[in-house]
Amino acid sequence: MIYTFGDLKLDIARQELLRHGVRVDVEPMVFQLIHFLIENRERLVSKEELFSLLWNDRAVSDSALSTCIKSARRAVGDTGNLQEVIKTIHGKGFRWIAQGQSNTHPTVKQPLVDLDGSDDAWAEAAQRPSIAILPFETIGTSEEARTLGEAIPHELIATIARLRWISVIARGSSFRFRSSLDDFGKIHQSLGVKYCVTGTVEVLGRQVSIGVVLTDTEDGEVIWADQFRAGMDDIHEVRENILAQVIFAVEVQIPLSEATKARLRSPENIDVWATYHLGLQSLYKFEANENDMAISRFEKAISLEPSFARAHAALSFSHFKTAFMHYSDDRDRAVKAARAAAERAIELDPMDPFANFSMGRSLWLVGDLEAAKSWLNRSTTLSPNFAQGIYARAWTETVSGDTDTGRRLSDEARVLSPLDPMLYAMLGTRAMSHAIDENYEEAADWGVRAANAPGAHDLIAMIAVFTNELAGNHNEAADWAKRLRSSRLGITQEHFFRSFPFSDSIIRQRFSSALSRHNIPET
Numbered sequence: 001m002i003y004t005f006g007d008l009k010l011d012i013a014r015q016e017l018l019r020h021g022v023r024v025d026v027e028p029m030v031f032q033l034i035h036f037l038i039e040n041r042e043r044l045v046s047k048e049e050l051f052s053l054l055w056n057d058r059a060v061s062d063s064a065l066s067t068c069i070k071s072a073r074r075a076v077g078d079t080g081n082l083q084e085v086i087k088t089i090h091g092k093g094f095r096w097i098a099q100g101q102s103n104t105h106p107t108v109k110q111p112l113v114d115l116d117g118s119d120d121a122w123a124e125a126a127q128r129p130s131i132a133i134l135p136f137e138t139i140g141t142s143e144e145a146r147t148l149g150e151a152i153p154h155e156l157i158a159t160i161a162r163l164r165w166i167s168v169i170a171r172g173s174s175f176r177f178r179s180s181l182d183d184f185g186k187i188h189q190s191l192g193v194k195y196c197v198t199g200t201v202e203v204l205g206r207q208v209s210i211g212v213v214l215t216d217t218e219d220g221e222v223i224w225a226d227q228f229r230a231g232m233d234d235i236h237e238v239r240e241n242i243l244a245q246v247i248f249a250v251e252v253q254i255p256l257s258e259a260t261k262a263r264l265r266s267p268e269n270i271d272v273w274a275t276y277h278l279g280l281q282s283l284y285k286f287e288a289n290e291n292d293m294a295i296s297r298f299e300k301a302i303s304l305e306p307s308f309a310r311a312h313a314a315l316s317f318s319h320f321k322t323a324f325m326h327y328s329d330d331r332d333r334a335v336k337a338a339r340a341a342a343e344r345a346i347e348l349d350p351m352d353p354f355a356n357f358s359m360g361r362s363l364w365l366v367g368d369l370e371a372a373k374s375w376l377n378r379s380t381t382l383s384p385n386f387a388q389g390i391y392a393r394a395w396t397e398t399v400s401g402d403t404d405t406g407r408r409l410s411d412e413a414r415v416l417s418p419l420d421p422m423l424y425a426m427l428g429t430r431a432m433s434h435a436i437d438e439n440y441e442e443a444a445d446w447g448v449r450a451a452n453a454p455g456a457h458d459l460i461a462m463i464a465v466f467t468n469e470l471a472g473n474h475n476e477a478a479d480w481a482k483r484l485r486s487s488r489l490g491i492t493q494e495h496f497f498r499s500f501p502f503s504d505s506i507i508r509q510r511f512s513s514a515l516s517r518h519n520i521p522e523t
Contacts, residue, residue: 001347003038005085005100008076010038012350013343019077029054030071035351037072037086041096044089052158069094129254129273130167132174132191132217133157136199136210144232145203148210150175152242156197159243160250162383164352165310169193188217195223195254197246206232212242214249216257223257224249244416247385252419255280272304276311283318284421286457288327294318309349316341316358323365324499325457331498338362353383357392364392367501369400387417394429400503403433424453428460432500435467436507444471451480458488462496466514481518493522 001012009018015031017024026034036053037045050065069086076098078085085098133156136149154171161168169191177187187196199212207229214224226245230238258277279297282290298315301308319338323331339362345355360375373396379389391413398406410429413420420426427450434443447467451460461484468477484491493515502508512522 001350003100005076005098008085008098008100010034013347015350017075019075024075026075027071030068030075033068033072034076037094037096039351044093044095046093048154049093049158052155052161129165129195129258130169130191130193131160131195131197131250131254132169132177132187132193133160133171133197134177134187134199135175136201136212137178139200139202140204142203145201145208148203148208148235148239149199149201152199152201152210152239153197155239155243156246159247159385162351162353163247163250164349165354166250166254167193184215184217184220193217195250195257203232208232208235208238210238210242212246214246214253224253244385247383248387248417248419251387252417272301272308272311275301275304276308276314279311279314279318283314283321284455286321286325286455288325291318291321291325291327295322307348309345309352309355312341312345312348313352313355313358316345316362320358320361320365325459326495326498335362335365338365351382353379353386353389356382357386357389360389360392360396364396364501369396369501369503372396373400385416387413387420388422390416391420391422391426391429395425398429398433398436399500401436401507403436406433421455424450424456424460427453428456428463431463431467435463435470435511436504440467440471443467444473444476448476448480458484458491459496459499461487462491462515462520465518465520466511469514469517470510477514478518481520484520491520493520 003010003012007020009021010016011018012035017026017031017034033050033054036050047062047065050068054068055064069088070080073079073086076085080088083097085096087095087097089095133153135153138145138149153175157168157171157174160166173191177190184196187193194217196215196217197212198215199210202209208231210228212226212228213222215222228238228242228245255277258274259281261274275297279294279301282294282297285291295315295318298311298318301311302315305311316338319334319341322328323334323338328334338358342355342359342362345352346359349355356375356379360372360379363369363372363375373393376389376393376396380386380393383389390409394406394409394413397403397409406429410426410433414423414426417423427446431443431446431450434440434446444464444467447464450456451464453460461480464480465477465484468474468480493512496515497508497512502511516522
């Protein structure tokens with residue numbers, strides 16, 4: 001995507017700003033600010049949105065934002081007096097007012113929907129899952145409870161908006177309703193949303209209790225709920241936990257709900273989002289036929305909506321699996337397909353965490369771990385609670401030899417998403433990190449846990465073989481080797497080491513020798 005505004009040109013894929021054809025040096029945060037203002041040039045961007053985007057809702061002063069705006073104006077040749085490009089709406093926010101155009105498909109808009117917006121905005125939002133976050137109901141008269149009842153939903157709106165694949169109703173609209181409202185049909189009708197987050201806050205002395213519920217507004221079914229209790233001194237930790245658990249519920253429970261609904265429809269009535277969510281169900285099943293089904297569904301979703309960035313990212317993930325799991329004899333073709341689909345996803349929506357995740361994974365396939373780290377880090381910067389991005393970083397750091405970071409990230413991913421479909425990979429990272437550090441008993445324990453986890457595939461079973469062998473558990477290693485050969489004929493060490501390109505040849509040889517002792521051939 002390239003935006004052109006007179007003598008200004010913003011190239012998203014290259015992350016470059018050009019003025020009069022000359023590259024302008026721009027700090028990443030300033031570039032992100034300019035890009036966000038351009039993406040949302042049809043509306044006012046509030047200061048709160050920018051604080052959330054640039055500083056992840058951390059407490060910073062207004063002067064920090066003023067400095068960033070000043071740097072952005074300097075980069076585009078504007079000033080606070082002229083305001084010909086970036087206009088300040090005093091007390092409210094900023095707008096990009098320069099006229100211009102883009103030279104490719106439109107990017108996915110920031111998924112915040114205003115109740116008073118245009119019909120086109122509503123129509124675009126209605127094509128994907130949508131959610132409203134209501135202010136939490138306060139039990140009692142505590143001022144602290146009232147503050148939390150608005151602060152936590154506000155943070156949830158900003159956090160979920162970063163997911164990009166789900167449409168989030170803006171605060172100005174959703175805060176017209178209260179969590180005490182039992183008529184979800186009214187919320188569904190008024191806001192046009194499929195899902196709603198409500199909650200309660202009660203403060204008794206120095207103790208706080210916060211309940212959070214995720215509801216399907218079409219039928220009133222509760223699809224997730226949890227209760228959080230702590231002392232007021234720990235409220236910031238509880239707030240972070242609530243954000244993480246709600247993100248987990250949105251990322252896992254809503255796709256499951258959407259796929260279930262899609263299966264109840266006749267084939268001719270399955271739209272692009274239903275097709276995408278059905279593809280996701282196949283994507284996380286590590287079987288060749290399921291992966292082929294996922295590819296077919298994502299390709300269909302793209303044919304229905306070519307600018308659907310998430311479908312391109314998911315298609316990249318599917319081709320990654322083909323190469324990673326050696327489902328095809330033509331691995332190079334799958335590697336190229338994974339890279340091409342990831343590049344297209346980034347071109348369409350460079351701010352989508354899943355698109356950045358898929359780009360990082362595609363680079364993993366060619367052994368470029370440093371470049372992979374860069375894209376994976378970007379995915380979790382865009383969405384700090386993106387568990388799969390964090391686990392992918394854990395794998396990359398571990399294979400690169402930084403086992404301490406790998407373990408920390410693996411644990412963080414499991415806390416964020418304890419029922420994740422990739423849980424076995426998170427456990428496998430732990431096993432691998434201990435094996436690299438020669439803590440073989442711990443490695444074997446984690447290796448078995450990983451191989452026994454739901455959805456674990458053949459390469460994870462191979463970890464159970466060599467970790468147990470290295471720990472001296474020869475019978476258990478032999479048992480896992482037998483299971484491995486029976487589940488996949490012809491599997492070799494080359495399959496494993498092409499998928500996990502260890503930077504240290506000594507570590508690779510150590511694992512290879514353990515596998516050879518159980519008659520798993522090198523090639």
